[in-house]
Amino acid sequence: xxxxTQTPRYLIKTRGQQVTLSCSPISGHRSVSWYQQTPxxxxxxxxxxxxxTQRNKGNFPGRFSGRQFSNSRSExxxxxxELGDSALYLCASSTSGTDEKLFFGSGTQLSVL
Amino acid sequence: AQSVTxxxxxxxxxxxxxxxxRCNYSSSVPPYLFWYVQYPNQGLQxxxxxxxxxxxVKGINGFEAEFKKSETSFHLTKPSAHMxxxxxxxxxxxxxxxxxxxxxxxGTLLAVQP
Numbered sequence: 001x002x003x004x005t006q007t008p009r010y011l012i013k014t015r016g017q018q019v020t021l022s023c024s025p026i027s028g029h030r031s032v033s034w035y036q037q038t039p040x041x042x043x044x045x046x047x048x049x050x051x052x053t054q055r056n057k058g059n060f061p062g063r064f065s066g067r068q069f070s071n072s073r074s075e076x077x078x079x080x081x082e083l084g085d086s087a088l089y090l091c092a093s094s095t096s097g098t099d100e101k102l103f104f105g106s107g108t109q110l111s112v113l
Numbered sequence: 114a115q116s117v118t119x120x121x122x123x124x125x126x127x128x129x130x131x132x133x134x135r136c137n138y139s140s141s142v143p144p145y146l147f148w149y150v151q152y153p154n155q156g157l158q159x160x161x162x163x164x165x166x167x168x169x170v171k172g173i174n175g176f177e178a179e180f181k182k183s184e185t186s187f188h189l190t191k192p193s194a195h196m197x198x199x200x201x202x203x204x205x206x207x208x209x210x211x212x213x214x215x216x217x218x219x220g221t222l223l224a225v226q227p
Contacts, residue, residue, distance in 0.1 A: 004156070033214065035215075035217075042217055042218070042219045042220060043203065043205075043215075043217035043220075044217075045214050045215060045216070048214055056214045058214070090156055090157065092156075092157075101159050101162065102157075102159065102215070103159075104149075104156030104157040104158070105156050106154070106155050106156045107155075107156055
């Protein structure tokens with residue numbers, strides 16, 4: 001069974017641009033969560049999608065958004081990039097999202113210059 | 114509000130020595146607690162989880178953790194460290210008891226000396 005796939009692996013953008021990251025969950029998993037990992041703030045929950053609906057949201061500004069498609073693939077978008085958005089963005093999937101083990105992808109390393 | 118505190122951002126042990134990584138939690142509801150490991154340039158991998166069943170939880174790669182409610186702790190241990198255990202370890206608590214929105218500790222980087 002293939003794992004969680006995140007693309008691209010690395011991304012370099014400049015301030016003010018927008019970026020879209022993609023996550024393909026494990027087959028059969030309907031819950032997809034996104035986390036931001038930085039050296040200063042550690043791992044922080046962004047949001048979770050289940051059956052194409054945002055079910056949970058962390059404390060991030062509206063510049064961070066996401067969506068989930070009918071095949072459970074998910075994208076997250078960051079608009080008007082800031083230097084502080086440089087981070088490793090991790091996607092995790094699970095079957096239902098409750099009382100389930102999370103499977104993480106290898107992440108997308110975003111650098112904002 | 115829920116939170117976790119990992120004591121010691123860096124821990125160094127000798128190969129074959131006991132590994133002890135500390136985690137204390139704060140939760141107003143019965144917590145779901147987790148330990149994850151992250152190897153360089155990789156995502157997180159679940160080592161073990163506590164979801165109110167047995168207080169001593171056995172995980173992968175010889176790791177185990179004991180839930181102690183009286184001490185609000187969930188420390189991770191391994192009797193004998195291997196070089197391959199060198200990685201960053203994260204303790205996490207499930208927000209509101211759910212596992213799909215985790216609050217992570219700041220991580221402990223484990224170094225294993227030959």
